[in-house]
Amino acid sequence: MNCSMMYKKILFCIVGFLLISFASLGKTVSSLAEEVPKGDILIIYQDNADDNTKAAVEDLVKLLTFQSFKISYGPASWGMEYLDGFSYVICYDLEQSPPGFTSRLSRYEARSAIDGKMESPHILFIGNQYFKTYLDSTNRSDQYELLNSTVGQLQYSFYGSESKHGLVREDYFIFLKNSSYQNGIVTVDHKNGYFCAKDGRLTHIPVADRSSQLVRAAMTREVSKWKWPYNGNPHIFAQYILIDKVYPYEDPEKLLQAVKLMIERKIPFVISVMPMYVNGDYPSMTHFCEVLRFAQAGGGAVIINAPIDQMNPLDKEVMLDYLARAMTIYNKQGVYPLALEVPQNWMFHKDTIEIMSHFKTIFSSDEVDSYLSKEDMDHNEVYKDGHQWVGASIPVDDTNVSYLSVYSTAVPIGLDEDIEEIQRKVEVCQSSFVPLKSLWDVEHSYWLDKQLMTYKNGDLILNEKKMDLSFTPTVYPEQYNYRRNMLQRFSRDLTTQSRRLVIAVGLTSILFVFLIFWARLKNRKNYFFHD
Amino acid sequence: MSFIDILAIYSIFAIWGLLFINILLSIGGYIYIMRMYRTDGHHTVLEYPIVTVMVPAHNESIVLKKTMEALIKFDYPKDRYEIIVVNDNSTDDSAQVLKTIQHNNPSAKIIVINTDRVVGGKGKSNALNIALSVASGSVIAIYDADNTPEKQALKILVENLMSDDKLGAVIGKFRTRNKYASLLTRFVNIETLAYQCMNQAGRFFFFKLCTIPGTNYVIRRELIDQMGGWDVNALAEDTEISFRLYRMGYYIKFIPQAVTWEQEPQKLKQWFKQRTRWVKGNLYVLKSNFKYAFDPHAGIMRLDVIYYALVYLLMFSSLIFSDIIFVIGILGLGHVTLGGFSSLLWEMAILLFVLNVAITLSVERNEFNINNILLTFVMLFTYAKMWVLVVANGMIQGIRDALYQKEVVWDKTERFEEMTEKAVKNTKQV
Numbered sequence: 001m002n003c004s005m006m007y008k009k010i011l012f013c014i015v016g017f018l019l020i021s022f023a024s025l026g027k028t029v030s031s032l033a034e035e036v037p038k039g040d041i042l043i044i045y046q047d048n049a050d051d052n053t054k055a056a057v058e059d060l061v062k063l064l065t066f067q068s069f070k071i072s073y074g075p076a077s078w079g080m081e082y083l084d085g086f087s088y089v090i091c092y093d094l095e096q097s098p099p100g101f102t103s104r105l106s107r108y109e110a111r112s113a114i115d116g117k118m119e120s121p122h123i124l125f126i127g128n129q130y131f132k133t134y135l136d137s138t139n140r141s142d143q144y145e146l147l148n149s150t151v152g153q154l155q156y157s158f159y160g161s162e163s164k165h166g167l168v169r170e171d172y173f174i175f176l177k178n179s180s181y182q183n184g185i186v187t188v189d190h191k192n193g194y195f196c197a198k199d200g201r202l203t204h205i206p207v208a209d210r211s212s213q214l215v216r217a218a219m220t221r222e223v224s225k226w227k228w229p230y231n232g233n234p235h236i237f238a239q240y241i242l243i244d245k246v247y248p249y250e251d252p253e254k255l256l257q258a259v260k261l262m263i264e265r266k267i268p269f270v271i272s273v274m275p276m277y278v279n280g281d282y283p284s285m286t287h288f289c290e291v292l293r294f295a296q297a298g299g300g301a302v303i304i305n306a307p308i309d310q311m312n313p314l315d316k317e318v319m320l321d322y323l324a325r326a327m328t329i330y331n332k333q334g335v336y337p338l339a340l341e342v343p344q345n346w347m348f349h350k351d352t353i354e355i356m357s358h359f360k361t362i363f364s365s366d367e368v369d370s371y372l373s374k375e376d377m378d379h380n381e382v383y384k385d386g387h388q389w390v391g392a393s394i395p396v397d398d399t400n401v402s403y404l405s406v407y408s409t410a411v412p413i414g415l416d417e418d419i420e421e422i423q424r425k426v427e428v429c430q431s432s433f434v435p436l437k438s439l440w441d442v443e444h445s446y447w448l449d450k451q452l453m454t455y456k457n458g459d460l461i462l463n464e465k466k467m468d469l470s471f472t473p474t475v476y477p478e479q480y481n482y483r484r485n486m487l488q489r490f491s492r493d494l495t496t497q498s499r500r501l502v503i504a505v506g507l508t509s510i511l512f513v514f515l516i517f518w519a520r521l522k523n524r525k526n527y528f529f530h531d
Numbered sequence: 532m533s534f535i536d537i538l539a540i541y542s543i544f545a546i547w548g549l550l551f552i553n554i555l556l557s558i559g560g561y562i563y564i565m566r567m568y569r570t571d572g573h574h575t576v577l578e579y580p581i582v583t584v585m586v587p588a589h590n591e592s593i594v595l596k597k598t599m600e601a602l603i604k605f606d607y608p609k610d611r612y613e614i615i616v617v618n619d620n621s622t623d624d625s626a627q628v629l630k631t632i633q634h635n636n637p638s639a640k641i642i643v644i645n646t647d648r649v650v651g652g653k654g655k656s657n658a659l660n661i662a663l664s665v666a667s668g669s670v671i672a673i674y675d676a677d678n679t680p681e682k683q684a685l686k687i688l689v690e691n692l693m694s695d696d697k698l699g700a701v702i703g704k705f706r707t708r709n710k711y712a713s714l715l716t717r718f719v720n721i722e723t724l725a726y727q728c729m730n731q732a733g734r735f736f737f738f739k740l741c742t743i744p745g746t747n748y749v750i751r752r753e754l755i756d757q758m759g760g761w762d763v764n765a766l767a768e769d770t771e772i773s774f775r776l777y778r779m780g781y782y783i784k785f786i787p788q789a790v791t792w793e794q795e796p797q798k799l800k801q802w803f804k805q806r807t808r809w810v811k812g813n814l815y816v817l818k819s820n821f822k823y824a825f826d827p828h829a830g831i832m833r834l835d836v837i838y839y840a841l842v843y844l845l846m847f848s849s850l851i852f853s854d855i856i857f858v859i860g861i862l863g864l865g866h867v868t869l870g871g872f873s874s875l876l877w878e879m880a881i882l883l884f885v886l887n888v889a890i891t892l893s894v895e896r897n898e899f900n901i902n903n904i905l906l907t908f909v910m911l912f913t914y915a916k917m918w919v920l921v922v923a924n925g926m927i928q929g930i931r932d933a934l935y936q937k938e939v940v941w942d943k944t945e946r947f948e949e950m951t952e953k954a955v956k957n958t959k960q961v
Contacts, residue, residue, distance in 0.1 A: 515893070
């Protein structure tokens with residue numbers, strides 16, 4: 001009796017313990033699920049993916065962030081847990097899937113819209129291997145055609161413009177036989193397939209390799225259309241002509257020439273200036289800022305490039321301090337940068353995201369901050385700051401003009417280019433189907449240490465004072481006092497001294513060579529004379 | 532501007548400044564030597580004065596025989612010069628060697644003074660003062676015990692001294708007689724020609740300034756007497772006496788035709804010891820005479836004081852700094868951020884250094900050749916760096932001696948048995 005009672009007690013304890021454990025496990029799982037924010041798009045890639053795949057996914061995340069989408073991304077075994085939190089799922093270049101993934105995805109595909117809270121599911125497969133596996137596993141082997149060739153030719157037309165061509169490579173290609181939507185042509189073995197096709201809840205892009213700029217541009221556009229819930233094309237965003245990375249010590253006349261060209265043709269433009277931290281009142285800087293003021297008054301906007309990061313690890317306070325100093329110098333000269341230009345990987349690091357949070361408008365360049373360490377992220381955290389993004393245009397051809405209107409783009413122009421080349425690019429931008437826009441037509445703001453700037457309805461308010469944006473020429477003093485101490489004067493003179501030194505050394509060397517020859521001649525004469 | 536930039540500016544200005552001073556001196560020296568070589572260096576004198584040739588010798592038996600043979604062979608009138616050898620507390624067989632020489636040359640007036648450790652062994656100045664006390668000449672000639680002067684050297688020196696009453700001393704040129712003995716002696720040979728002969732000639736050409744080199748010179752006896760002999764505290768008694776002559780209103784002339792050949796240290800250890808002694812001696816002279824750099828009554832010698840100050844303070848520190856900058860750069864700890872600063876500055880300095888030495892070699896017979904030009908280039912990165920170490924060592928020792936009030940000790944240079952030039956070449960071939 002006692003024994004059976006004891007067993008019952010032990011059994012009761014075990015059952016109780018298991019119940020509590022399951023309950024707490026369930027709570028943990030659901031709390032984990034809650035940690036991943038419900039977003040617009042979930043991107044799933046291969047477990048143990050290589051760096052190239054991860055970089056391609058980050059590039060896709062970046063371009064979708066420019067379109068103000070909230071993105072979560074991660075490997076398949078991680079992502080399958082959170083499928084239900086999303087209505088749009090991208091399976092990027094999956095080759096194999098973790099156990100249970102296919103059945104999970106199949107259930108997800110079959111899911112109906114959740115009472116108006118969630119749309120019906122949309123799945124975009126980029127690449128071929130897993131798409132084939134998925135179709136085979138869901139008894140749809142007859143719905144695709146497999147072409148066993150590794151090379152295809154892509155033809156893609158942006159908004160009815162002339163088709164762009166390029167070669168694409170995959171292990172093999174599969175194409176859906178039936179589709180309700182198709183765009184672009186991928187020709188494999190003389191057979192025409194599509195670049196993007198939709199059948200029911202499944203959409204397929206057979207090309208996953210994003211190394212080609214044409215593929216990047218076409219894929220971005222198709223993803224954007226896939227995400228667009230209505231008929232027709234998504235909103236059209238403008239492009240900005242950006243005179244990029246202008247240094248104060250560059251030839252201001254070249255800048256003035258480019259500025260005059262834009263003003264004469266009534267073309268809105270943006271100048272991205274490099275930050276200066278000292279000697280903001282030097283004549284060269286004053287002259288440079290005079291040109292910038294002239295540009296501002298003529299419809300050009302100025303933005304500031306982020307200080308070049310040479311810190312490892314990055315110190316965000318130092319970076320913000322440098323930015324504040326640079327802003328103060330430009331503001332004192334009547335130049336008011338409206339936005340910040342940053343390297344493209346700044347949106348994947350917590351510290352740089354915090355630095356960017358001080359600015360409403362962010363221009364993302366094609367450059368990479370090589371000093372910035374990589375942080376593992378599973379969502380585009382920068383999304384929360386609600387920036388107005390201007391991304392670098394995808395250079396489909398040599399003009400760099402944007403063929404995409406799904407997000408705001410900047411078409412970079414370098415001052416090292418010939419004025420004729422600049423003129424050609426400007427003309428291409430003008431005739432482009434993507435409209436040009438002035439940065440002055442958009443609201444901007446930033447706050448730094450002791451600066452708060454807002455631009456709204458044509459009024460630029462800096463620290464509660466409305467700034468005058470009209471152009472007033474600078475009056476230069478006849479002789480500027482550089483306030484240099486003796487060492488600084490020496491240092492400055494070194495460049496000119498070096499040139500003089502080269503001449504002096506050259507002349508001395510010639511004289512020495514002559515003297516050597518003369519001495520040898522005399523010695524030889526004396527030698528024979530004495531003998 | 533960073534600290535490294537400040538060092539760079541200092542080094543650039545110091546090195547280039549001194550380089551241009553040396554270039555000017557070389558040009559002046561070149562003109563002077565070429566002009567002198569148009570003559571044979573002789574001057575006509577009515578009567579040759581009595582000359583006392585003084586040879587201080589401490590354990591010099593290896594080289595004494597050769598030296599004495601050369602001194603006896605002078606083409607100076609035999610009855611007008613005497614040779615006084617101070618065998619200064621030697622522990623080798625110098626006394627015996629000298630006795631034999633005296634015995635074999637009865638026609639030559641050779642006086643040998645053997646000192647013990649009570650009277651002698653206190654350095655060159657002390658030995659010269661002992662010789663002076665018994666000298667009968669109105670002109671004193673000094674030769675080191677390792678010298679083999681050419682036959683006409685003494686006559687040329689004395690004739691020139693007698694030709695001008697304002698001349699306190701006349702100095703000749705010295706060459707390296709064992710230049711093929713080692714790489715070190717080859718370097719010394721080039722250094723001697725470039726930075727002693729040419730430099731002396733240049734200074735004399737522009738400013739009538741010369742520094743007595745310690746050997747192969749003649750000086751008026753009366754002046755030595757007025758000075759009270761040689762300063763026994765000075766390790767560089769030659770430099771010290773030069774400054775005193777200038778202060779007395781006399782000048783010193785350089786005659787390149789009066790040549791002596793001397794044995795230079797063959798091994799690094801001996802060279803280092805000898806040069807450290809020179810540095811300590813020159814720093815002593817610089818310290819004692821620096822006050823005259825700002826004294827308008829000191830006359831032209833002020834330039835020499837300033838020149839020595841430039842070499843030992845400016846040159847030394849700038850070379851140290853430039854080396855530090857180089858090492859810091861190599862280690863990646865920092866770099867110069869000056870605008871216009873480039874390696875071209877150093878490359879041009881190297882070019883000028885090599886050309887500057889080349890011009891010196893060009894006026895000498897058998898010295899202007901590709902080997903010596905290459906050696907000059909190598910010298911810059913080896914021998915010149917050793918000079919920095921020598922100066923640093925000399926400075927440290929000088930400070931230590933001053934702090935502990937140590938007595939000045941004459942650290943004698945060790946001598947070597949010499950092979951003939953031909954024998955050296957043959958040995959190398961074997």
